[in-house]
Amino acid sequence: NAGVTQTPKFQVLKTGQSMTLQCAQDMNHNSMYWYRQDPGMGLRLIYYSASEGTTDKGEVPNGYNVSRLNKREFSLRLESAAPSQTSVYFCASSEGGTPQPQHFGDGTRLSIL
Amino acid sequence: AQSVTQLDSQVPVFEEAPVELRCNYSSSVSVYLFWYVQYPNQGLQLLLKYLSGSTLVKGINGFEAEFNKSQTSFHLRKPSVHISDTTEYFCAVKGTGGFKTIFGAGTRLFVKA
Numbered sequence: 001n002a003g004v005t006q007t008p009k010f011q012v013l014k015t016g017q018s019m020t021l022q023c024a025q026d027m028n029h030n031s032m033y034w035y036r037q038d039p040g041m042g043l044r045l046i047y048y049s050a051s052e053g054t055t056d057k058g059e060v061p062n063g064y065n066v067s068r069l070n071k072r073e074f075s076l077r078l079e080s081a082a083p084s085q086t087s088v089y090f091c092a093s094s095e096g097g098t099p100q101p102q103h104f105g106d107g108t109r110l111s112i113l
Numbered sequence: 114a115q116s117v118t119q120l121d122s123q124v125p126v127f128e129e130a131p132v133e134l135r136c137n138y139s140s141s142v143s144v145y146l147f148w149y150v151q152y153p154n155q156g157l158q159l160l161l162k163y164l165s166g167s168t169l170v171k172g173i174n175g176f177e178a179e180f181n182k183s184q185t186s187f188h189l190r191k192p193s194v195h196i197s198d199t200t201e202y203f204c205a206v207k208g209t210g211g212f213k214t215i216f217g218a219g220t221r222l223f224v225k226a
Contacts, residue, residue, distance in 0.1 A: 033190055033214075058213070096212035097212060099207075
């Protein structure tokens, strides 16, 4: 009964390093999402994938890239990390285009020094 | 496009007292409305949702919310709070047929003994 699984749970990077955050869901959902959460700002959408094979920019896409590897997996890549990207990153999935709510992973806490 | 405003960033309340967390939204299309709860070091979990029909919806843990179309509000209420309700709550809106959910900035409920 895993739901949405994110790896890693914690990561510390140096400015300029790259890394990929992994997300997998086992609910057969068509749509997947990446958010960042910063204090007092709620969740801001970085990228989303409405269905396998498609990706679209959200509210704050700069500095990030995504890959929808298959229906289950949606990864987020930071090519050259910056301190402004220090945040908690959440992956979510849902049946997009329907009334169904999103299901969230437990987050990746990323610090960039 | 949609937007969500949670009118209070923090709400302190005494244990066993009633509480209301306020949420207003704007949208040019019909919407679905959600309240999520986030416990420390976890992702968001669905509390309740309004899709259509009765404007009073009941969720988990004794919470309920009322949809008011004329005031574009979706306030969350609980008649008697417990210490364990201390955490953060997020209001969210999704346009019907859309793929993106817009989240408010969050309200931190603090229940005092």
